[in-house]
Amino acid sequence: MAQHTLARASSVENILARHSGAGRDHLIPLLQEIQEAEGFLSRVALRLVAAHLHLPESKVYGVATFYNQFRFQARGSFPIAVCRGTACHVKGSASVLAALERELRIAAGGTTRDGLFSLEVVACIGACGLAPVIAVGDDYHAGVTPSQVPGIVDRYRRQAQEQGRALEPVAVDAEEMLA
Numbered sequence: 001m002a003q004h005t006l007a008r009a010s011s012v013e014n015i016l017a018r019h020s021g022a023g024r025d026h027l028i029p030l031l032q033e034i035q036e037a038e039g040f041l042s043r044v045a046l047r048l049v050a051a052h053l054h055l056p057e058s059k060v061y062g063v064a065t066f067y068n069q070f071r072f073q074a075r076g077s078f079p080i081a082v083c084r085g086t087a088c089h090v091k092g093s094a095s096v097l098a099a100l101e102r103e104l105r106i107a108a109g110g111t112t113r114d115g116l117f118s119l120e121v122v123a124c125i126g127a128c129g130l131a132p133v134i135a136v137g138d139d140y141h142a143g144v145t146p147s148q149v150p151g152i153v154d155r156y157r158r159q160a161q162e163q164g165r166a167l168e169p170v171a172v173d174a175e176e177m178l179a
């Protein structure tokens with residue numbers, strides 16, 4: 001087992017140890033706590049939770065994928081959040097999201113294979129007057145149009161190159177989680 005996988009298992013085991021008497025009704029709070037600690041739910045984590053609660057892995061995976069609060073991949077170096085609040089929706093956030101999915105070749109909830117970008121849809125981020133808004137890390141981009149998306153993404157690609165950011169493939173298809 002790879003070193004980072006071992007570390008992940010031990011971190012999840014520590015969380016589960018604190019909930020030794022947990023029953024099946026603790027499934028969602030446990031998943032939330034693990035995601036809070038790890039940033040996402042790994043295959044290892046799902047397996048450990050299933051064993052801890054005496055549930056089939058497919059059941060744990062099914063519940064986790066039902067709720068869009070859960071992630072199954074590590075966030076990218078530049079996490080992109082697309083606002084789906086009312087003001088942004090009215091101003092075309094869906095087409096901005098579609099442009100990002102095309103540009104990054106991932107769906108919402110995914111992370112690019114080079115580990116640079118992850119994409120998620122979030123509730124109102126409190127800048128409605130600037131709709132439609134996306135956030136890339138701590139940077140807010142206002143009044144974004146689909147045609148601006150490649151330029152915005154390129155800016156962060158160049159930034160990563162200038163910083164010599166080491167890239168490691170991290171993507172795992174959610175469907176492969178329990179393969």
Ligand code: FES
Binds near residue numbers: 085127128
């Ligand atoms: S609706 Fe998008 S910032 Fe509020």
